[in-house]
Amino acid sequence: MSALSGPRLVLCGLLLLLFQAPCAPGLAPLSRGHLCRTRPTDLVFVVDSSRSVRPVEFEKVKVFLSQVIESLDVGPNATRVGLVNYASSVKQEFPLRAHSSKAELLQAVRRIQPLSTGTMTGLAIHFAITKALSDAEGGRPRSPDISKVVIVVTDGRPQDSVRDVSARARASGIELFAIGVGRVDKATLQQIASEPQDEHVDYVESYSVIEKLSKKFQEAFCLVSDLCATGDHDCEQVCISSPGSYTCACREGFTLNSDGKTCNVCNGGGGSSATDLVFLIDGSKSVRPENFELVKKFINQIVDTLDVSDKLAQVGLVQYSSSVRQEFPLGRFHTKKDIKAAVRNMSYMEKGTMTGAALKYLIDNSFTVSSGARPGAQKVGIVFTDGRSQDYINDAAKKAKDLGFKMFAVGVGNAVEDELREIASEPVAEHYFYTADFKTINQIGKKLQKRICVEEDPCACESIMKFQTKVEGLLQALTRKLEAVSKRLAILENRIV
DSSP states (O other), X not given: OOTTOTHHXXXXXXXXXXXOOOOOTTOOOOEEEOOOXXXXXXXXXXXXXXXXXXXXXXXXXXXXXXXXXXXXXXXXXXXXXEEEEEXXXXXXXXXXXXXXXXXXXXXXXXXXXXXXXXXXXXXXXXXXXXXXXXXXXXXOOOBTTBEEEEEEEEOSOOSXXXXXXXXXXXXXXXXXXXXXXXXXXXHHHHHHOOSSHHHHEEEESSGGGGGGGHHHHHHHTBOOOOHHXXXXXXXXXXXXXXXXXXEEEOOTTXXXXXXXXXXXXXXXXXXXXXXXXXXXXXXXXXXXXXXXXXXXXXXXXHHXXXXXXXXXXXXXXXXXXXXXXXXXXXXXXXXXXXXXXXXXXXXXXXXXXXXXXXXXXXXIIITSGGGTOOTTSEEEEEEXXXXXXXXXXXXXXXXXXXXXXXXXXXXXXXXXXXXXXXXXXXXXXXXXXXXSOGGGHHHHXXXXXXXXXXXXXXXXXXXXXXXXXXXXXXXXXHHHHHHHHHHHHHHHHHHHO
């Protein structure tokens, strides 16, 4: 029977009609292009610089602002940018009409200084929608072709109300994004943001990682364009278009190379499918008990995808903080059910973050025959951490990779990217993952499932994921198109009324 028979064929046909994109089981998107033009937007940043924001943290905010601006098409007929700085009072740092080039904007951002008093977020939003976006300050007349956007960045509880003023802004067609940092009042973020809130509310645990959000906003302002149709890509075989971007893929019988562009013929067979997988989990105090429960779910999400048996996948688990503790060695449990139960029963260690010691334990103990490791089996280590290591990791990280271990590094919150890259195997981009929020680690779990697939034939392993990955990508693109259409219809309805 064909791989696209029955319901899959129907779904594939629908997607083909909607997107004019090839739909075949041999398409496995693994590489993205980033050629993109941003749609014309009147964009105003509203930035909290109250006393709770330390000077060094405010510098991090400026880096974030600069990264978003770098991705925009800035100009009088493209995107205009203004910035409102607030604390107890509101200060317009520069209006929409002030700077017509990216270089001028970046220089203006560098000059901003914190105000260092209270937190009048409602007052700042009111200023943004009544003054900063006004015609006098460079705002353009309302049009379906020009977006009106306000991005609010705050780290505390406001001393005034934001509900009514935010509702008025949304009702007038202004799109509101709310970014919260640290001890921010999350209910306030929800009162500010436009719908859907999961796309308009973001939270990071500290200013040190706020710049991670810049990619999201770079994509949010990207103009939908078919880069495959225009030839603006460098894929060897197949180009799959998505809004403002593209994905390279290969025809059936080929696999995508690590460059994300070229393809190789699948050789098939010949490799051992036995895998010894050890999780190395950060149980330090900064993780917090509620997040540690999410980490356990993340582990079991991966376990669910494995063929656990004496001949296929074995799983071990090590937790570390100021010390290292083996929760269970490779081969102790022979079923997914038993492994998952042991993971759920794991207690939280708290204390420090000795990632280097944990890596050394992995090398000296976890992957030894006496601890259940099998000669000839692929050795896979998944390191999960949420902060900077308190000891030296470089030597142990290098040794693990030199010994042939396939090392994945997963970072959350305050994890240090340089350390994650040091741990990850080559190519680093395929073995290193980061998210700002513990609540989104399940998305990393999905990516890891594809990376550690252990079928006998690597091409067969890939084919299991191909159709699902293809459909997920196209459905996401469809969702974005429908949202854009809905937004335009809403604007037209408001104009008619």
